[in-house]
Amino acid sequence: xxxxxxxxxxxxxxxxxxxxxxxxxxxxxxxxxxxxxxxxxxxxxxxxxxxxxxxxxxxxxxxxxxxxxxxxxxxxxxxxxxxxxxxxxxxxxxxxxxxxxxxxxxxxxxxxxxxxxxxxxxxxxxxxxxxxxxxxxxxxxxxxxxxxxxxxxxxxxxxxxxxxxxxxxxxxxxxxxxxxxxxxxxxxxxxxxxxxxxxxxxxxxxxxxxxxxxxxxxxxxxxxxxxxxxxxxxxxxxxxxxxxxxxxxxxxxxxxxxxxxxxxxxxxxxxxxxxxxxxxxxxxxxxxxxxxxxxxxxxxxxxxxxxxxxxxxxxxxxxxxxxxxxxxxxxxxxxxxxxxxxxxxxxxxxxxxxxxxxxxxxxxxxxxxxxxxxxxxxxxxxxxxxxxxxxxxxxxxxxxxxxxxxxxxxxxxxxxxxxxxxxxxxxxxxxxxxxxxxxxxxxxxxxxxxxxxxxxxxxxxxxxxxxxxxxxxxxxxxxxxxxxxxxxxxxxxxxxxxxxxxxxxxxxxxxxxxxxxxxxxxxxxxxxxxxxxxxxxxxxxxxxxxxxxxxxxxxxxxxxxxxxxxxxxxxxxxxxxxxxxxxxxxxxxxxxxxxxxxxxxxxxxxxxxxxxxxxxxxxxxxxxxxxxxxxxxxxx
Amino acid sequence: xxxxxxxxxxxxxxxxxxxxxxxxxxxxxxxxxxxxxxxxxxxxxxxxxxxxxxxxxxxxxxxxxxxxxxxxxxxxxxxxxxxxxxxxxxxxxxxxxxxxxxxxxxxxxxxxxxxxxxxxxxxxxxxxxxxxxxxxxxxxxxxxxxxxxxxxxxxxxxxxxxxxxxxxxxxxxxxxxxxxxxxxxxxxxxxxxxxxxxxxxxxxxxxxxxxxxxxxxxxxxxxxxxxxxxxxxxxxxxxxxxxxxxxxxxxxxxxxxxxxxxxxxxxxxxxxxxxxxxxxxxxxxxxxxxxxxxxxxxxx
Numbered sequence: 001x002x003x004x005x006x007x008x009x010x011x012x013x014x015x016x017x018x019x020x021x022x023x024x025x026x027x028x029x030x031x032x033x034x035x036x037x038x039x040x041x042x043x044x045x046x047x048x049x050x051x052x053x054x055x056x057x058x059x060x061x062x063x064x065x066x067x068x069x070x071x072x073x074x075x076x077x078x079x080x081x082x083x084x085x086x087x088x089x090x091x092x093x094x095x096x097x098x099x100x101x102x103x104x105x106x107x108x109x110x111x112x113x114x115x116x117x118x119x120x121x122x123x124x125x126x127x128x129x130x131x132x133x134x135x136x137x138x139x140x141x142x143x144x145x146x147x148x149x150x151x152x153x154x155x156x157x158x159x160x161x162x163x164x165x166x167x168x169x170x171x172x173x174x175x176x177x178x179x180x181x182x183x184x185x186x187x188x189x190x191x192x193x194x195x196x197x198x199x200x201x202x203x204x205x206x207x208x209x210x211x212x213x214x215x216x217x218x219x220x221x222x223x224x225x226x227x228x229x230x231x232x233x234x235x236x237x238x239x240x241x242x243x244x245x246x247x248x249x250x251x252x253x254x255x256x257x258x259x260x261x262x263x264x265x266x267x268x269x270x271x272x273x274x275x276x277x278x279x280x281x282x283x284x285x286x287x288x289x290x291x292x293x294x295x296x297x298x299x300x301x302x303x304x305x306x307x308x309x310x311x312x313x314x315x316x317x318x319x320x321x322x323x324x325x326x327x328x329x330x331x332x333x334x335x336x337x338x339x340x341x342x343x344x345x346x347x348x349x350x351x352x353x354x355x356x357x358x359x360x361x362x363x364x365x366x367x368x369x370x371x372x373x374x375x376x377x378x379x380x381x382x383x384x385x386x387x388x389x390x391x392x393x394x395x396x397x398x399x400x401x402x403x404x405x406x407x408x409x410x411x412x413x414x415x416x417x418x419x420x421x422x423x424x425x426x427x428x429x430x431x432x433x434x435x436x437x438x439x440x441x442x443x444x445x446x447x448x449x450x451x452x453x454x455x456x457x458x459x460x461x462x463x464x465x466x467x468x469x470x471x472x473x474x475x476x477x478x479x480x481x482x483x484x485x486x487x488x489x490x491x492x493x494x495x496x497x498x499x500x501x502x503x504x505x506x507x508x509x510x511x512x513x514x515x516x517x518x519x520x521x522x523x524x525x526x527x528x529x530x531x532x533x534x535x536x537x538x539x540x541x542x543x544x545x546x547x548x549x550x551x552x553x554x555x556x557x558x559x560x561x562x563x564x565x566x567x568x569x570x571x572x573x574x575x576x577x578x579x580x581x582x583x584x585x586x587x588x589x590x591x592x593x594x595x596x597x598x599x600x601x602x603x604x605x606x607x608x609x610x611x612x613x614x615x616x617x618x619x620x621x622x623x624x625x626x627x628x629x630x631x632x633x634x635x636x
Numbered sequence: 637x638x639x640x641x642x643x644x645x646x647x648x649x650x651x652x653x654x655x656x657x658x659x660x661x662x663x664x665x666x667x668x669x670x671x672x673x674x675x676x677x678x679x680x681x682x683x684x685x686x687x688x689x690x691x692x693x694x695x696x697x698x699x700x701x702x703x704x705x706x707x708x709x710x711x712x713x714x715x716x717x718x719x720x721x722x723x724x725x726x727x728x729x730x731x732x733x734x735x736x737x738x739x740x741x742x743x744x745x746x747x748x749x750x751x752x753x754x755x756x757x758x759x760x761x762x763x764x765x766x767x768x769x770x771x772x773x774x775x776x777x778x779x780x781x782x783x784x785x786x787x788x789x790x791x792x793x794x795x796x797x798x799x800x801x802x803x804x805x806x807x808x809x810x811x812x813x814x815x816x817x818x819x820x821x822x823x824x825x826x827x828x829x830x831x832x833x834x835x836x837x838x839x840x841x842x843x844x845x846x847x848x849x850x851x852x853x854x855x856x857x858x859x860x861x862x863x864x865x866x867x868x869x870x871x872x873x874x875x876x877x878x879x880x881x882x883x884x885x886x887x888x889x890x891x892x893x894x895x896x897x898x899x900x901x902x903x904x905x906x907x908x909x910x911x912x913x914x915x916x917x918x919x920x921x922x923x924x925x926x927x928x929x930x931x932x933x934x935x936x
Binding site for chain 1: 638639640641642643644645646647648649651652655656658659682683684685686687688689771772778779794797798799800801802803804806808809810821822824826827830833834900901903904907908
């Protein structure tokens with residue numbers, strides 16, 4: 001029993017005074033159901049009197065119905081929430097639990113331990129100060145213990161409790177305990193050099209060394225779990241690092257007030273401090289730290305405040321205010337560790353949204369350099385990342401962002417990746433360092449620019465992007481159109497899927513990832529050709545909407561014309577000019593668009609061509625008319 | 637160097653969440669239930685944007701069976717703080733005469749509260765709605781995200797929740813979809829009371845004990861708040877010193893006998909009590925896991 005009942009009864013005001021000044025500790029529990037993790041949390045809640053009578057009553061009845069402890073209370077039932085989970089007896093998601101003692105308030109992220117829930121564990125670990133790693137005393141350090149230690153340290157936790165549970169089942173043997181501790185230390189060196197480890201022998205079921213030291217382990221001279229949790233310094237590593245505050249919102253109630261609202265990610269701040277706004281690097285001095293309850297003399301990491309500056313510098317949402325003496329760096333290319341969190345694998349070369357702090361940018365995620373096996377911590381070859389896989393890769397952003405390495409500051413170096421079509425959060429990333437290349441390669445400013453090149457040819461550049469199923473008639477129509485353009489004296493070039501695959505892209509196959517790369521290269525070539533002033537006809541199946549969007553984004557405004565050659569699958573298959581459908585149906589060709597690989601039709605193509613009711617020549621005329629209307633056939 | 641207390645940290649996290657919605661969502665709204673958690677949420681919204689005003693309206697889904705004191709409090713508070721207050725009533729339900737005495741708690745709650753809320757969200761096309769729910773209230777809430785994604789049909793799919801690392805929230809949605817945002821996710825009931833005390837936040841007087849007329853209905857003491865209570869039931873009224881631990885529709889809100897007339901008294905009573913908060917609510921009691929079902933159907 002931890003709450004001080006006497007004081008509650010005798011002097012509630014004094015009690016509340018004391019309790020208002022408690023600190024907060026967030027920790028994560030890792031382990032599988034078998035290790036007694038849920039039992040441990042149930043026990044902590046029970047001993048902290050966080051279980052009320054009505055919950056206890058339903059717990060008792062549930063214990064008898066579905067519990068695994070016979071007539072005894074099954075504490076695990078308290079924390080296994082969702083109905084489906086109860087039926088399967090496993091914890092599927094991150095669940096947050098709360099309890100308080102006289103000294104601290106605790107937020108527990110309760111996460112499942114199986115490998116398929118790595119993403120859930122990473123989410124829980126991302127905000128935790130301490131990790132409790134559950135180990136079954138009978139089994140010792142297992143593969144999953146390694147995985148849990150790796151994931152929690154990866155996400156930046158540096159304080160770990162090695163909870164050696166079920167000591168009752170090994171007769172509270174010191175030898176068993178020592179062996180496991182030695183094993184873990186031997187392994188922990190690989191994780192992080194600054195890891196603080198507290199091993200504790202315990203029995204969650206029997207309540208041994210949970211809230212107080214027990215006689216069963218008189219050979220153990222460390223703290224009980226609760227003693228440790230109540231006293232471990234709430235590591236504000238963040239406090240001793242230079243000031244950082246991502247600007248969330250520009251606070252502008254009237255013309256006389258312009259403040260920058262945000263939550264301080266690192267360090268502290270006082271009026272008079274010199275700060276820089278990144279990425280612009282403009283400097284100013286902090287005038288006031290404004291809150292609704294009055295201005296502050298000082299603000300520290302973790303606080304949400306509003307700052308006003310002496311100068312009217314340019315600063316908006318997504319920028320970061322940093323210490324002028326010790327500013328953050330800025331870059332648009334990073335190496336990062338990525339944990340993939342989506343059932344749809346990473347498509348290297350595809351553009352995702354990246355959100356870091358208050359900033360959202362577009363990022364191209366390159367093919368992983370290697371993956372990390374979460375069980376052995378070994379590097380493994382990886383071409384992509386699947387759900388729950390961790391890999392090291394590089395990213396290119398469409399604009400530079402301020403950052404610190406993740407290991408220095410979680411908020412300044414942690415980001416999420418969002419799929420642009422589904423809006424799902426698909427990845428979690430940790431910035432390791434910037435690739436210097438970004439600042440070294442400058443765009444070559446040319447005297448003879450693209451408009452000069454187009455003018456010389458007396459035309460306007462354009463990219464006509466033909467998309468559609470194999471055999472839909474893309475190349476035939478492109479060919480017919482090219483003849484018409486040629487007849488008008490236009491300079492043109494056709495990029496055809498089959499031809500490009502014999503040369504530039506001959507190293508690529510037909511997996512989703514290779515298709516993305518195929519289109520990325522072709523789109524860039526088309527861009528170079530339009531820079532050269534040509535009218536480029538691109539004839540590629542290009543089945544994915546996001547890659548066509550990528551190509552569109554690459555071109556100058558109005559120069560990209562998407563032509564959807566809309567031939568129904570049945571018609572294309574009937575034509576089967578190259579005999580490919582037959583082979584695909586026979587299983588001789590894999591990943592064939594329309595058969596066993598999807599085609600995503602355009603939603604807003606400039607032109608849709610019906611090939612059932614139009615000949616290729618008629619289609620070409622339609623496209624020519626469209627170009628004429630848009631002024632693309634006028635002089636350059 | 638200043639160290640932050642647990643209340644400081646909870647407050648800072650909530651302000652961050654509220655600002656993030658204002659910065660990223662196009663048409664947010666704050667759902668105001670008039671209870672103590674809503675009172676805290678409103679207070680936090682005022683703090684988040686000071687000296688600006690919160691850039692969103694308040695909305696109350698009025699089942700027409702709320703305590704009269706709640707409605708008076710609601711109107712006065714919104715005016716004092718300068719909020720636009722939208723009140724939505726499910727008029728179809730009113731037309732059909734739906735109420736807890738005639739239709740029972742399940743039908744009444746579904747029609748007037750759950751359907752009413754969906755109607756209101758559809759009507760105003762809100763893409764984000766703040767709610768005052770806390771993870772410690774109930775087991776299925778414990779796993780819900782702070783930014784909880786809803787389909788165009790307002791359904792919650794516990795298996796398709798977005799991972800939510802650090803304080804980086806993915807607010808992006810497709811046409812018709814919406815997010816419910818819970819800035820008080822990590823607060824407990826005790827935190828709420830302590831914060832109300834620290835910040836001097838005004839709450840509806842029904843939380844404090846006073847002599848009130850109550851009748852026993854389905855084993856729970858409920859207050860006689862107006863003359864819509866069936867006469868034979870109302871006749872049995874006795875005056876007791878009672879207060880309410882949660883506030884909702886008066887026929888569905890159990891009173892607890894108490895003499896706690898100050899905040900300190902309430903907190904003291906809460907800390908010494910052995911019954912959890914939601915027990916006074918009739919809707920949870922029918923079956924284990926019932927809240928999860930309601931949430932999947934669109935209940936807040």
